[in-house]
Amino acid sequence: MDKQSISGYTLPELTELLKPLPAFRAKQVFKWISRGVTTFNAMTDLSQELRQDLGERFLVQETAISETVTDSDGTVKLQISLQDGAKIEAVILVDGEGRKTACISTQVGCPMACAFCKTGSLGFLRNLTSAEITEQLYHCRTVSGEIANIVIMGMGEPLLNLDNLRRAMSIWSDPAGLGMSRRRITISTSGIIAGIRDLADQGPEVRLAVSLTTADPALRELLMPVTRANPLPELKEALRYFQSKQNKRITLEAVLLGGVNTRKEDALAIAGFAKGLDVIINLIPWNPVAGMGIKGKDFIEPTDREIDRMVSLLEDRGLTVTRRYRKGRGVSGACGQLGSLEGFKVD
Ligand code: SF4
Numbered sequence: 001m002d003k004q005s006i007s008g009y010t011l012p013e014l015t016e017l018l019k020p021l022p023a024f025r026a027k028q029v030f031k032w033i034s035r036g037v038t039t040f041n042a043m044t045d046l047s048q049e050l051r052q053d054l055g056e057r058f059l060v061q062e063t064a065i066s067e068t069v070t071d072s073d074g075t076v077k078l079q080i081s082l083q084d085g086a087k088i089e090a091v092i093l094v095d096g097e098g099r100k101t102a103c104i105s106t107q108v109g110c111p112m113a114c115a116f117c118k119t120g121s122l123g124f125l126r127n128l129t130s131a132e133i134t135e136q137l138y139h140c141r142t143v144s145g146e147i148a149n150i151v152i153m154g155m156g157e158p159l160l161n162l163d164n165l166r167r168a169m170s171i172w173s174d175p176a177g178l179g180m181s182r183r184r185i186t187i188s189t190s191g192i193i194a195g196i197r198d199l200a201d202q203g204p205e206v207r208l209a210v211s212l213t214t215a216d217p218a219l220r221e222l223l224m225p226v227t228r229a230n231p232l233p234e235l236k237e238a239l240r241y242f243q244s245k246q247n248k249r250i251t252l253e254a255v256l257l258g259g260v261n262t263r264k265e266d267a268l269a270i271a272g273f274a275k276g277l278d279v280i281i282n283l284i285p286w287n288p289v290a291g292m293g294i295k296g297k298d299f300i301e302p303t304d305r306e307i308d309r310m311v312s313l314l315e316d317r318g319l320t321v322t323r324r325y326r327k328g329r330g331v332s333g334a335c336g337q338l339g340s341l342e343g344f345k346v347d
Contacts, residue, residue, distance in 0.1 A: 158188065
């Protein structure tokens with residue numbers, strides 16, 4: 001059987017696991033793991049004997065980068081191999097000031113089947129373990145150095161794997177390790193009501209983004225089947241509840257599909273949904289993936305005119321709107337394109 005890595009243990013869990021070693025030893029090990037070392041041998045403040053003993057029992061990391069692709073705009077996509085042979089992807093995005101954001105996956109594939117998403121078209125294999133989630137950040141840091149922000153927006157629906165994600169976030173933000181501020185972490189969900197309420201009640205206090213895409217119920221059901229079990233009125237109620245508990249501005253994302261959800265009534269429906277919530281609207285022009293569409297019609301990119309119109313219609317209704325750059329397209333690392341690297345497949 002494969003040895004287990006200890007990267008997915010929170011500090012209290014690691015302290016328990018390594019007993020009867022004293023707690024300060026566990027802290028030393030935790031610190032080394034957070035720095036991204038891959039062997040116990042590299043933990044130079046431990047005795048040779050202890051390093052050997054730990055190496056016989058555990059792995060430091062159980063996943064490895066199997067491919068790296070860099071786009072001309074600086075976006076880096078990592079393909080990461082898991083112990084069972086499955087592959088996932090993480091992406092590093094760079095903004096105009098050189099700040100880096102790591103986009104992290106939480107599942108192998110995704111069960112949500114959003115019509116515009118490459119990952120959704122691949123099917124679902126399993127949830128990632130806390131180690132597999134945690135290590136993605138270490139891999140991103142190894143490739144690109146300091147990471148300023150984390151978005152849980154890669155493959156999978158994060159709120160369907162919330163326990164493992166919680167542990168990963170607790171590991172990343174522990175001051176004994178990287179001490180990553182939770183305010184720099186954003187979870188993006190397709191709209192899982194139970195998960196939003198759970199996050200509101202149990203924390204941690206991170207930023208929340210919801211992939212709304214359209215507030216027209218029939219169209220949303222077609223584009224995002226999650227709508228059937230998580231209807232829009234209840235979703236809005238859950239967001240209101242989240243804000244009553246955490247008092248934080250939520251991002252509503254809308255992937256814009258040319259001629260599909262860019263009509264005047266689409267903007268008005270989004271504005272109606274946003275009413276009474278403290279939100280910022282993030283418009284994301286759809287990134288082309290061949291052969292994706294609905295009702296036998298392939299999706300197309302929205303025109304600049306369509307995007308501009310959506311922006312002004314929403315702004316006219318007093319909403320704050322941001323428009324996402326088309327980033328990472330050269331490496332298929334843009335939103336909705338993960339899973340297009342050779343080798344990723346859910347059988
Ligand atoms: S958009 Fe997100 S939730 Fe929807 S299928 Fe893709 S990865 Fe899953």
